[in-house]
Amino acid sequence: MTTKLPAMPYKRLGSSGLQVSQFSFGSWVTFGGAVDTGVAKEQLQAAAEAGVNFFDNAEGYAKGKSEQIMGEAIRELGWKRHEYVISTKFFWGIYDDVPNMHYTLNRKYLLQAIDGSLERLGLDFVDLVFCHRPDPHTPIEETVYAMSDIVESGKALYWGTSEWSADSIRAAWEIADKRNLRKPVMEQPEYNLLHRGRVEREYARLYEDVGLGLTTFSPLAGGILTGKYADGAPEGSRATITGHTHLADTAKQHADQVRQLADIAAELDVTTGQLATAWAASNPNVSTVILGASSVTQLNENLGALHALERLTPEVKARIEAIFTK
Numbered sequence: 001m002t003t004k005l006p007a008m009p010y011k012r013l014g015s016s017g018l019q020v021s022q023f024s025f026g027s028w029v030t031f032g033g034a035v036d037t038g039v040a041k042e043q044l045q046a047a048a049e050a051g052v053n054f055f056d057n058a059e060g061y062a063k064g065k066s067e068q069i070m071g072e073a074i075r076e077l078g079w080k081r082h083e084y085v086i087s088t089k090f091f092w093g094i095y096d097d098v099p100n101m102h103y104t105l106n107r108k109y110l111l112q113a114i115d116g117s118l119e120r121l122g123l124d125f126v127d128l129v130f131c132h133r134p135d136p137h138t139p140i141e142e143t144v145y146a147m148s149d150i151v152e153s154g155k156a157l158y159w160g161t162s163e164w165s166a167d168s169i170r171a172a173w174e175i176a177d178k179r180n181l182r183k184p185v186m187e188q189p190e191y192n193l194l195h196r197g198r199v200e201r202e203y204a205r206l207y208e209d210v211g212l213g214l215t216t217f218s219p220l221a222g223g224i225l226t227g228k229y230a231d232g233a234p235e236g237s238r239a240t241i242t243g244h245t246h247l248a249d250t251a252k253q254h255a256d257q258v259r260q261l262a263d264i265a266a267e268l269d270v271t272t273g274q275l276a277t278a279w280a281a282s283n284p285n286v287s288t289v290i291l292g293a294s295s296v297t298q299l300n301e302n303l304g305a306l307h308a309l310e311r312l313t314p315e316v317k318a319r320i321e322a323i324f325t326k
Contacts, residue, residue, distance in 0.1 A: 006306045008051025013287045014213025016158060016185050018127070020085055022281050023305060024054035026217065026290040031069045032062025034294040041073040042296045050303045054085040056188075056215065056290050058132060059117050060092030071121035081123075087215075088117040089162055089188070091132035105135035110146040114155045128215075129156035130188055134164050144172050148181035160186035160213075166202045173210045183210070186287070191216035191280050193225060193261075193324045194254060199283065213287040219280040219305075224251045226273035227258045260323045264316065270308040271301065278308035279320055 009022040025047040031040055044055065057067050067088060074084070090113045093102025100108050114129065129150060131143060147159040161169055161184055169187060176183040187206075191199045191214070199214065206212040220226055229251035251258070258272065265275040281289045293299035 005050055005303060006310055008306065009309075010051075010053070011287050012213070013128075013158070013215075014185050014207075015211025016213065018085065018158065020054040020215070020288045021052045022288055022309075023050075023052060023277075023303060024056055024215065024288045024290045025052050025299070026056035026292050027061055027066045027070055028056075028058070028217070028290075028292055029061075030292055030294045031057075032065030035069070037069050037072045037076070039295070040069050041076055043293060043299050044070070044073050045077060046296050046299055047291075047303070048079075048084070050300075050306075052303075053083070054087070054215070054288055054290075056087050056217075057121070058087075058089035058092075058130075059094060059113055060089065060132060063094045064116070064120050067117055067120040071123065075122055085127040086121070086123070087128035087130065088114075088121070088126050089130040089132035090114070090117075091135065103135070104138060105131050105143040105146075106138045107142055107146040110143070110150065114150050118155060125155050125157065127157045128186065129159050130162045130186075131160070131164070132162050134161075134168055140168065140171050141175050144175045144181060144184075145179075147184070148176060151182040158185045160184045160188065160215075162188035163190070166198075166206055169203075169206060169212065170210065185211075186213040186215055188215045188217060188290075190218045191283070191286065191289075192219050192221045193257075193276055193279060193320070194221045194250075199285070203285075207285045212285075214285055215288050215290060216280060216286050217290045217292075219277040219289050219291070220273050221250075221276075222247045223273075224254060225258060225261065225276035226271070227262055230255055230258070257323050261320065264319055265308070268308060268311045268316070270304065270311065273302065274305040274308040275312070275320075277302060277305035278312050279317065281305065281309055282312050282317065 010019040013020050095101040150156050172184050189198050229248045262272040265272045291302045
């Protein structure tokens with residue numbers, strides 16, 4: 001397989017005018033764990049050289065350490081603020097002993113959380129801010145007003161949700177529309193060959209009705225779709241990390257499907273993971289697919305999905321569909 005990557009495509013984030021790279025880079029699990037500022041700097045530079053312009057983060061990743069590392073790396077790289085799109089997300093909080101500051105989307109938490117994230121990132125504003133999970137204990141109206149105020153203040157440019165139900169997204173959008181507030185623009189759901197219902201069915205009406213954009217995560221289903229768990233959890237893999245140990249067992253259930261996917265990938269001269277990632281990106285409603293990596297080598301391999309995307313013909317997609325709809 002050739003090593004030179006194809007040009008990175010860019011897509012609009014839903015109905016907004018913001019253009020994001022079809023593949024983006026996120027810090028979940030890795031930054032503040034296996035990745036320090038030095039490695040993060042190398043990864044960010046490699047991603048940018050491949051055309052990535054969107055970098056995803058969250059307050060809850062490593063309890064703020066991930067934001068700090070990304071901010072330090074960007075400053076050391078000397079990037080100009082107009083050159084990249086950066087996000088953060090709120091819900092989990094980093095102060096577990098304070099009842100109004102974790103597992104919530106109340107106004108107090110949100111308006112203080114944005115200030116903390118900006119301080120850790122070393123920025124005046126983030127481009128995207130997400131409500132990281134729904135909060136059944138706070139009225140959606142309160143959350144919508146707070147998120148709209150964050151955008152109005154200039155501390156974020158667009159706001160959206162992550163893993164919200166279609167009904168809750170529509171309710172938030174309608175509240176904002178009726179009260180002339182800033183509307184949610186994007187949703188960040190899991191999307192891969194093993195997890196499809198929400199993106200393909202539940203949200204189906206929202207793409208046209210409210211112009212919803214998607215920044216999807218986990219295109220490899222935690223590594224299952226690479227085939228690396230075929231013989232159990234390799235030392236140092238995500239499946240050995242607390243909270244992710246279920247991956248090896250889940251992989252056994254889908255081992256035959258992944259082997260068939262690997263056969264197609266071999267025909268196309270790409271890896272199984274690259275083909276699975278390209279499949280997620282090929283959905284026209286997906287604005288960007290967030291890649292994760294613990295090393296520059298792994299990131300470059302994941303970016304090879306650009307090769308797979310070029311080779312993902314309708315016929316190939318139909319073959320993949322036949323495998324994963326059995």
